[in-house]
Amino acid sequence: MYKIMTPGPVQVPEKVRMARSRSTTNADLDPVFYDEYKALCEKISGLLHTDNETLILSGEGILGLEAACASLTEPGDQVLVLDNGIYGAGFADFVTMYGGEPTLYTTDYKNEIDPDELEAYLEENHDFKYATVVHCDTPSGMLNDIHRICPILKSFGILTVVDSVSGMFGNRVDVDAAKIDLLCGGSQKAISAPPGLTTVTISDDVKDAMNNRKTPIASFYCNLNTFRGYYENKWFPYTMPISDIYGLEAAIDLIAEEGEGLYERHARLANATRKALQEAGLSLYQESGFSDTVTVFEIPEGLTDVDILNRMKELHGIMLAGSFGELGGKVIRIGHMGASANTADMLAVMAGLEETLEFLGWKAEKSLLGTFQILLNDL
Numbered sequence: 001m002y003k004i005m006t007p008g009p010v011q012v013p014e015k016v017r018m019a020r021s022r023s024t025t026n027a028d029l030d031p032v033f034y035d036e037y038k039a040l041c042e043k044i045s046g047l048l049h050t051d052n053e054t055l056i057l058s059g060e061g062i063l064g065l066e067a068a069c070a071s072l073t074e075p076g077d078q079v080l081v082l083d084n085g086i087y088g089a090g091f092a093d094f095v096t097m098y099g100g101e102p103t104l105y106t107t108d109y110k111n112e113i114d115p116d117e118l119e120a121y122l123e124e125n126h127d128f129k130y131a132t133v134v135h136c137d138t139p140s141g142m143l144n145d146i147h148r149i150c151p152i153l154k155s156f157g158i159l160t161v162v163d164s165v166s167g168m169f170g171n172r173v174d175v176d177a178a179k180i181d182l183l184c185g186g187s188q189k190a191i192s193a194p195p196g197l198t199t200v201t202i203s204d205d206v207k208d209a210m211n212n213r214k215t216p217i218a219s220f221y222c223n224l225n226t227f228r229g230y231y232e233n234k235w236f237p238y239t240m241p242i243s244d245i246y247g248l249e250a251a252i253d254l255i256a257e258e259g260e261g262l263y264e265r266h267a268r269l270a271n272a273t274r275k276a277l278q279e280a281g282l283s284l285y286q287e288s289g290f291s292d293t294v295t296v297f298e299i300p301e302g303l304t305d306v307d308i309l310n311r312m313k314e315l316h317g318i319m320l321a322g323s324f325g326e327l328g329g330k331v332i333r334i335g336h337m338g339a340s341a342n343t344a345d346m347l348a349v350m351a352g353l354e355e356t357l358e359f360l361g362w363k364a365e366k367s368l369l370g371t372f373q374i375l376l377n378d379l
């Protein structure tokens, strides 16, 4: 068993694992389960600072992204796809799949999207039904300032779809302040439950857009309208994965109990990680837009991701991640999100990385572990 320090899936606390073994009921027929499901959805909305409705869908994080595009896109719809990372660009595929016409707004992959530049672009180009933006683009660790970006989009009458699968509950999300129309989340990132569930939090504007469609939604599983009236009618569109939902409920309870401390914990560990890596002489991949859930550093000259990752696993029992797409083979990613974002395990990561890089022939300017410890005490 490895210590999982990847940017999702992350470690799952015992309370969450135990909740998944609760005895089950018939989720379709038991009104108690409808109450529990609805209460959990409302709790998630509350933690995201909104009264907008949250739905929990049976499927991994990608389902939410596709459901957003399937439910909002009609043939010929113009969609703005904000792209400064792999997930950012990926939205264009879902838009196209459902007949929409994506316009990519592509900016430098090493920097966060500049809201002022976006605003200037929108002054000239704003005939879009909705726009997609990724909060934390996990392959590069890119955090976009959705609390500034989305209100600008909204001021041009553009619906906002945000993928915060790897951002939410590690970095703050205030749905109402940010004016997010459709927020996507996933169980296996900072939420710290196993993979299998996606959450969507949808505004009334999204509901209106779905109700005012001229063409039917070309999907069943990805049709968010199928949940309409589920509670009043006691009718889910498909049988809910009850044990997954019990696990999610326990994970959300832990998040609620931790309160503000959750964001302080992530910020403190992320800051110390970034600074310790840099002081040791490693280069972070990004220049701006650092997420508090994942840190991405460049592999030093002459070393390979396979060698680093293997030694971390085999000798230190720690699983880190490489990346993919253009970043494949060039960077290492440390996931410090959710339950994995704890001091003891991050100390082990730093110690292991220090030994591994030195073993592979790289000379640190300063001790990774020592610097990390000092920084943690100062932050």
Ligand SMILES: *Cc1c(COP(=O)(O)O)cnc(C)c1O
Pocket (backbone or CB within 6 Å): 008, 060, 061, 062, 087, 134, 136, 137, 138, 163, 164, 165, 166, 186, 189
């Ligand atoms: C993890 C993740 C998803 C969900 O998809 P995976 O299949 O787990 O990769 C979606 N968006 C982002 C930004 C993610 O990090």
